[in-house]
Amino acid sequence: MREETELAPHDDRIEKLDPRFLTTLRDHVHRTLRSAILSGRFGVNERVNERQLAEQLGVSTTPIKEALRQLETEGLVETLPRRGVLIRFNSGWAEEMILARAALESMIAHLAAKRLTKPAAAELQTTINLMMEATKAGGADDLIALNEKFHDQIHIASQCQYLARMIERQQFYDASIRRVIHSDPAEREIALNEHSAIAAAIISGDTDTSERAMRDHVVRSGETYLKIVFKNKREV
Known part of the structure; x- marks a missing residue:
């Protein structure tokens, strides 16, 4: 019977994953939107549309919503009733x-x-x-x-x-x-x-x-x- 072996902890036959691939889609969307806001590509108090952002980035609205919630905790955007999401970065x-x-x-x-x-x-x-x-x-x-x-x-x-x-x-x-x-x-x-x-x-x-x-x-x-x-x- 053939003896089974295990990979050594530091086996160099398998390369480490690029850290860029370890981030989630939400993280990528968050970073992209955050960069756009901080670069002044959106005006102060401008209203952003989730569906339009999703179409522009080629993703569903789910990661957009998650990213916007994260941006809101950072104070960069604000969600208001009947007005939607507004840019607050000034x-x-x-x-x-x-x-x-x-x-x-x-x-x-x-x-x-x-x-x-x-x-x-x-x-x-x-x-x-x-x-x-x-x-x-x-x-x-x-x-x-x-x-x-x-x-x-x-x-x-x-x-x-x-x-x-x-x-x-x-x-x-x-x-x-x-x-x-x-x-x-x-x-x-x-x-x-x-x-x-x-x-x-x-x-x-x-x-x-x-x-x-x-x-x-x-x-x-x-x-x-x-x-x-x-x-x-x-x-x-």
């Missing part, structure tokens, strides 16, 4: 999100400067060097990817758990907004200088400067975001 709300993100990111940078390892410091400096090259080349897509990598490296270096979970809800820039921001040569230079200063402070272990530099960077870039999203938009 410039004031966006400004509060920016300030909240600035507070969280600055504390994470503080802890990163305190807990940074030598390998992590080398990786952060490498990213800054790549940012310098991408800034000279003017490649918006490369800068977007490097910007996300830069902040991710700081999050990992900080070894934060609680703050890392909180910061997830403050991620409101999407690729389209980042592309507009990074299409401006002056903005690219400013961002590079800010990122370089943050990295230098963290690598040197200067917690106070790291915290202040990160807060100033997030607030300033947030103000640029506000100008882009709410330019010429009248809130009623």
Whole structure:
């Protein structure tokens, strides 16, 4: 009789699932709608139609309803009797999100400067060097990817758990907004200088400067975001 065997716990013949496939349809719909709202594609107090959204996204109304309920708990939309679902995201709300993100990111940078390892410091400096090259080349897509990598490296270096979970809800820039921001040569230079200063402070272990530099960077870039999203938009 042939002896039966079991797969080893770390058998490399089977690849791990891509994390992107582990999210539910509701999560995908939620992220898509949330990104559209935070990018200013809907007007303040605009009414959204569930059936139209379902048709546009190619899904049933069920995940749309679930996503809208989640967005309502976040305060981005509101359901009113006989009026339907209204967009409640406005410039004031966006400004509060920016300030909240600035507070969280600055504390994470503080802890990163305190807990940074030598390998992590080398990786952060490498990213800054790549940012310098991408800034000279003017490649918006490369800068977007490097910007996300830069902040991710700081999050990992900080070894934060609680703050890392909180910061997830403050991620409101999407690729389209980042592309507009990074299409401006002056903005690219400013961002590079800010990122370089943050990295230098963290690598040197200067917690106070790291915290202040990160807060100033997030607030300033947030103000640029506000100008882009709410330019010429009248809130009623």
